[in-house]
Amino acid sequence: MATSALFLPRSSVDSLFDALRDQGFSRLVGPVARDGAIVYREIASAADLPRGMRDRQAPGTYRLETQHDGVRMFSWANGPQALKPLTFAPREPLWRCARDESGGLTFADVEREHEPTAVIGVRACDLAALQIHQQHFLESPYPDPHYAARRASLFLVAVHCSHPADTCFCASTGDGPRAESGYDLAMSELDEGFVVTAGTDPGRAVLASLGLGAASSLQREEADREVAAAARGQGRSLPSRNLKDALYARLEHPHWDHVGRRCLSCGNCTAVCPTCFCHAEQDAPALNGESAEHLRQWDSCFTAVHSYMGHFLVREETRLRYRQWLTHKLGSWHEQYGRSGCVGCGRCIAWCPVGIDITAEVATLMESGDAQP
């Protein structure tokens, strides 16, 4: 249960950061403007946050703009990263194997201790994606200890989204712009400061240590109004119904050819997607031959080897790879995880080099009826 809303003056953001450190979260990670995008990096104080920055996103486009009079630090939608790299590392060792002189093999776990980290500025869409990944990696017959250790090290400070990008459609998937669950603290940014609520006991402990006053009803109403406007302002959408049967009925639709001709099969969409979880395993032997590290790293269903079978590829053609991605994300995902695999963050649209727009492709596919021959 969220606690009643408190007010954090803009000038006190650094005291929040100190309180987080006092609670044991020695590392703070937050949004910074770097290389022309909002990315999550280690931060020291509120001065590192992207004050006055806005993102302009469109199919195949991402630009940051500075508003010189802007005081707000969260007046942007998102950058290419979600929480994903913090919980499901792009590349990490799973175990090590040592070989002795007689050829005997000894297998050992790798260190799974991670510095307690508070993440500032988590978006609702990314919390929804986190929930999906927790289901995939942890609510499994084989819970993943690597994911569990990283997840357990995080304290999440959500900031409700008030400035969605043109590529956003979280309102239609039901995953934003308000962070509904999965956070330790959630904040709404107003010009004068933040309306803050706690979602967990650690969150309540942090708030209690700050001695904040209650947010006024005007402040709460303004915060709600901004989130409601952020939902209304979204121009893109996906149909909110389960598209599984509709997609399964269109496996031979000619539009797969059309999108397959535009798609470069580069895998950008899967790298920025907060719910894509495919990963490859590989062995990295040490040069002296005495040990090897077994790694996993992000993979993509757009690579040829993803479906490699020794003597053939299941998905040789790009159209088949796009169809796999889309029918999994919006179709079979329902059967596997009880919901769609899309949280409406729009990253796959902005970061696609040729501007393929999932909402437009789905709309075209759905326009015509059952195209199964």
Place this chain on the structure above:
Amino acid sequence: MHNPDRPVEVEVVERVEETPSIYTLHLRFTDPEVASGYRLLPGQYNMLYLYGVGEVPISIVSDPDHEGLLEHTIRSVGRVTEGMERLRVGDRMGLRGPYGRGWPLDKAEGRDVVIVTGGLGCAPVVSMIRYVLNRRERFGRLVILQGVKHTDDLIWRRQYERWQALPNTQVLLAADVGGPNWPFSVGKVTVLFNQADIDPDRSIVMLCGPEVMMKASIDRLLALNVPADSMWLSIERNMQCGIGHCGHCQVGPHFVCQDGPVFHYPALRPWLGVTGF
């Protein structure tokens, strides 16, 4: 939390060269405690690890009650399996498993068991055949239809001939290309259905092999009035984790590594033979 990705050490106890590119490794756990806790079902597979190279999923040929040794028949097709070919008796490797769903033993009890297989696809069904033969009284007739491309591809020929001589057992073999010492049929495995003695109401069918071959066989079986509900098949996909995490093996909603590799045919029917899945 236990690390489900981490293998344990096994030792190569015996190595059999089946053909120039197919070999069988008999493996023993070096830790007796691991060995005593290991239980498998026919149709399951292990992830085998070649030191410094990587892991591959390989089906288990052994009978579940065969204590101590795990038998794996492997074809050299890629980086890992070609490297494993060079392993000799006494060499060590890694193993984790068993994984996935095996053949439906409870549904097979008391029924005729019909095995339809092609190529090296026979490996996943061999443990089932052994299972039936070692518990003969619990099953009806055993019918084995095996197809191979070339006559040279038929590994375990003597084993098939031994099975052929058993009572209540029908073994039919076909090769796409015949040869001078090939006394069996010539053609696809489907040519064997004319000779097979299959009672559609008493049979449970287990298929394994190339998917086009299984699809063609299923069509023939349906024409013989074998209900779809009585058919099970084992399929292959790229598998890197074996535990439903890495995403490579998906076929529609199924993770083949965990929901399979053995599937009830009705569950797989919408996807079987659809290019790209």
